[in-house]
Amino acid sequence: MIVAEQKPFGQVKEFVEGYRKIMVAGCGACVTVCLVGGEAEVKVLASGLRIAHLQEGKATEVLEACVTRQCEPEFNDPLVERIREEGVEAVISLACGVGVNLLAEALEDVPVFPGVNTTFFGGVKEAGTWLELCAGCGECILHLTGGICPVARCAKSIMNGPCGGTNDGKCELGGETACAWALIIERMSRLGTLGQLETVQPARDWSTGHYGGPRRMTVEAVQAVAKEE
């Protein structure tokens, strides 16, 4: 899941300064699950903006909307139509950056501002806490590391760890961050595969990840039919 966190209210408010008809658009997928951009948060942000504008004596209108997934154009279509029909001047999207991109693309002349900071691919550690668990590097090596990703979970993304900074299972960065390599070793010991770590992993080709430029993925069979249509 994509994890995001809310932007400071003041920053978001500043984005829409000067617009009179604003829409807060939530997304019913990842950002709902990580409690920052679903229908409830749309209501909170919209309410906050209305209160702030009321205090400042500004006559603005703040509309609310939430779509199933902003990362799918088809889900955004009715929203785009509504935005045009109602003459919305600016949109705050509480979706991840993907949603903001697609909504902005569809809206052309209406500005779309991000209401959240998209942070990582992660999962729940406990209620209210998410951890980064995948970096989307483009060449998965989890089969070599006991299912624990050193690219995402090691601060240095080293392939042959741990580094000298490992400290009682924690990363030298401090806080609650676990040393990914300590976890890998513990896990592979339990699996009885620790010996596999004696094979030195060569340096990574990072071009499979974002460093290789924007990526594209196609499922040929589907794409071919779509093109014909």
Added chain:
Amino acid sequence: MRVANECLTAPCSAACPVQTDTRGYADAVARGDYERALELLLEANPFSSVCGRICDHPCEQACRRSKIDAPVGLRALKRFVVEHTGEHRRARRARQPVLYPERVAIVGAGPAGLTAAHDLARAGYAVTVFERGDAPGGMLGATIPRYRLPYEVVREDIDDILALGVELRTGVEIGRDVTLDDLRREGFSAILLATGLSESHSLTIPGIGSEGVLLAVPFLEAARLGTTTPVGDRVVVIGGGNVAFDVARTARRLGASEVTCACLESREEMPAHEWEITEALEEGIQVMPSWGPRAIVAEEGRVRGIELKKCLRVFDEEGRFAPTFDEGHIATLLADSVILAVGQRADLACIEGSSVQIERPGRLRYSERTMATSEPGVFACGEVATGPGSAVRAVADGHRAARAVAHYLETGELLEQAPVTHPTLGELPDAVAEKVRRVAPVALRHAPAEARVTDFGDFEAGYSEAEALREARRCLACAAGAFADDDRCAGCLTCVRVCPYGVATVDKTAAMPEEMCQACGLCAAECPAAAIALQRFGTYRMREELSALLAQIPESELPRPLVVSYCCLFEVTSRSFVRAHPADLAETGIARVMVPCVARLSVPDILAPYELGADAVVIISCADGECMYPTAEQRLAGRVRRAKALLDEIGLGAERLDHWKTHESAEVSWTAFWEISKRKLAQTAVKETVG
């Protein structure tokens, strides 16, 4: 959208013979809307005043709260409602227009007959009720002792029914004064026999004809009228049912110092309600289970005592009544009176001269499904048809009979009414029950036994308002819990993580099985998709309620500062705080919104007042640690922190949101909280001006 399974009823309503919306009236009481509660009661049961006193309350026996501590005092709540809505009730009485030419005659003015009269009059039929006695009410008026059921209470219900336009002719004995054929000739198209079981059974033991041997029904009738002959010091009552205990307790009140109830059944088998037996024991009445009458001991034709023989078994292997005795085990009791309460039978004089047939002596030929007798257009209901039963069952049968008669009049056909069963939620699962907070029931106050046997006064005090509110809140609102909108649900598991009862589940989308959900609303308040609502508490309903309240005052006249106070409904001890009057708002500047547990407030609920122009928001929850829902206080505190942080970011300031915990009660502490919050606002205003 997945909504609650409407087929499943709460066990209390399902157990009620008239399916009273028990949860509905408990909820209305808890909200201080006693008039709404009355409407719900009367919709199901025109004898609500009577049932508030003497109902055998199968609802309470079925109450799912029994699994946690004790059932909700539904019967006493019903009494509270009728006792606190008299004026409203009298004002709502209205004559019902007659819509059909057919007239209906009802024979017998007991609960069954009068309920049928009520329903048929409401349906638009002209109804005449014939009563052989001087006053309507049947057994309710004639035999149930006044200490249990004052006649004024019976009359309250009957006056409602008569106000519909039902004609009552008392002092007319059908079959003797007027025959059923006469009624037909008078133009009645349908006749409903509801004459009850007015005759006491007797026994065929030696000495039964002695002076001082009395029958229960005439004895109780005379006691109601104050015309009994002295019963002496020692009274033996034969019988172990409710009537026997009415007789025994009446005898005690008439001055008998030694009253004994002897019955065939063992203590466990005795058919009287346990509470009747307990109250009788408190009043000094002796109970002799497993003893049958052998002979009356008489001297010069006057009873002196009774011989009893040990009863070994009342029922045979097939459950049929077939008592066996140890004839060698005899007990003799001295008695000045022996009163027989060994069952009742119908007096079928009303069918004399008609072609209505009997099945056997005292029993009409009658179809349970159609309620028809052997003569077309003549129906029967209540105990004369069904045999002995409770008042509320008679009311239920009256409803059925009205449907049967109306159908016959409309179509000329008989209506088949198969027995209806209501699938219920079943028992509360143990895993949930153990997580529900225990709340002791409000005990009913009874006069001390030694005082109550001195007269026929009402010995049970009804709930005070504070008590009724407290008791009504104990209702678990079964089957009125949370439900998720599948289209919105993101399957995020927040509901599963916050549910304090371990009830919520997610299988693609969320579900809160209604047989387990306790309707705390925490999942709804925390759901990030706003996909969950409660049956009785819509998501974000607060905004609408508040808007409606503020709309009652022109914006220019809204008081300043304007403080919106979300208050825990469960902390009030009178409804004076429950209802928000615009006048109060104008005078105090406090807009009160009552919430059945403020932990249901979402962050948008907390923010809504500021959008609507409030200067501050005050949330008042239960006393510390008193919330009935586990973890609710912490959850609310988290939402308050979130709202405060946002208010700071907006620049309005976190100090404009106060969260108080009730001290003692609403009446004791709330006004002080509001004053403190208002004073704080005034200080902030001064600082801003100075700054």
